[in-house]
Amino acid sequence: MQPTNYAYVRGQVLPLAQATLHISDLSIQRGYGVFDYFRVFGNTPVFLDDYLQRFHASAAALHLQLPISDEELRAVIEEVIDKNSMPRSGMKMILTGGYSANGYEPADPSLVILQQPLTLPGLELVEKGIKIITHEYVRELPQAKTINYTMGIRLIEEIKSRGASDVLYRQNGVVSEFPRCNLFMVREDDTVVTPAENVLLGVTRRNVLELAGRKYKTEEGTVPLDDLYRAKEVFLTSTTKRILPIVQVDGQVIGTGKPGEVTRTLLADLVKLEEEMVQSTYKV
Template identity: 60%
Template sequence: MLSNHKLYAYLHEEILPLESAYLHVSDLAIQRGYGIFDFFKTHHGQPLFLEDYLNRFYASALLMGLEVPLSEEELVATITGLIQMNGLSESGVKMLLTGGYSENGYNPGPPNLIMMEQPLTLPSEAQVATGIKVITHEYVRELAAAKTINYIVGIKLIQQVKAKGADDVLYHQKGVVSEFPRSNFFLVKEDNTILTPAHEILKGITRKNVLELAGKKYRVEEGTVTLDDIAQAKEAFMTSTTKRVLPIVEVDGNPIGDGKPGTVSLDLLQDLIALEEAQITAV
């Protein structure tokens, strides 16, 4: 990917050069951090699991009282046009819906719809083989079922995560685990039962796919997960659009299992990769 590759974005009903895509300072996304977004990836220039991501995008908008200015059919056509213009093989596409231009900096206006596409890099083989380390933090996202643009706590904790030699932070409330700022959490019990939190989370599309894949081979449970459960787990991993299935080998300085990526986690990663390839083959 050449650094001078020209990229385009969608804003105000047109596709225009990325460097020309601006919002006015009166937008509630700027004034109050009010808005929602969603993010999907392309593989060989084709969107993966697009219907699921669009359904969540419209659901988040509904939860936040925002109206998407395009029908789903129009949105798909716009996404297709943007992808074709950018000409990226492996990419991430972000759809943003803001609170709109506000006359008083508080009341919403007609929402602004923005779409951007950028090159995407997935975790390396070395990172998967090594696994990642995480810390925990007591916090529950407000309106967790909506994919809002509010990432204040996660961003604020970046320096603390780095200072502790970790890669990410896992949220919990009084010992009950929910999610990462941008990923879902899974653990594997000694009997290979796979457990993932069911409450106070954003239900990720990768989470959904992994649950379906895992259910074909393993016992799967959605429910309450505690820090004590993590201490007794054989394996742990996170799932997201950009991370796929990424093994977790340490939480708060304590190893998970033998401190290495587990066979169940790695097995599910290969199943997910195969599912992604099948999506492209079916197009």
């Protein structure tokens, strides 16, 4: 039998069919809200502390307050995980402006927690790498994980029509991030560089920077688009993709046109770190 999928909505854990928000919710009325997303291995959330910390920071940026304590939130996450029994998955925590009386002013925030199956990129994609395009844009509140993905979603058709898999934002010749991922480049001397400004501080970005620091020089700074075109290697990072090599930017071939050694080394190191993390938090 398929396990029933449960979600938490405004104080209750409910079967998915009943897990709904009222149309007065400010997420529907004005797109006002934040969220975060972490992976679950078996029944263990991975790097949960980091995601909770960022969720709080995003909420604070929108002047939203979580309606429950962290302890209660962790208990709800555990309950949903236990009920769903979904081994390879991701969990989304969404906090919105709540049921607004006039469709504009925030009310008691709505907290929603849901779990979805997750498939990580297959070996084929990791061995081949992806092509990306760039687009002039900076998110309104780059440090916050808001629910506003208007630009990214609006660009889906263009990305496809240009034979690419994703879009990298740039402004005045400097690149920042993807709609859902962070960017890294590897210079000729193997220095691993990632943009410092106008980016969401990704949890994967932080882990990759730490792992890279054990083997290579690392730098958080300005990444001009021209430097990116000339980089030895380029890759993206995110919770749902881990590390994906990028072999073409705006039609320009990167390095040898194949995923590079530094990228592959860091991916192997990241997979190992995740496994260690799961083992160290696994409850017996």
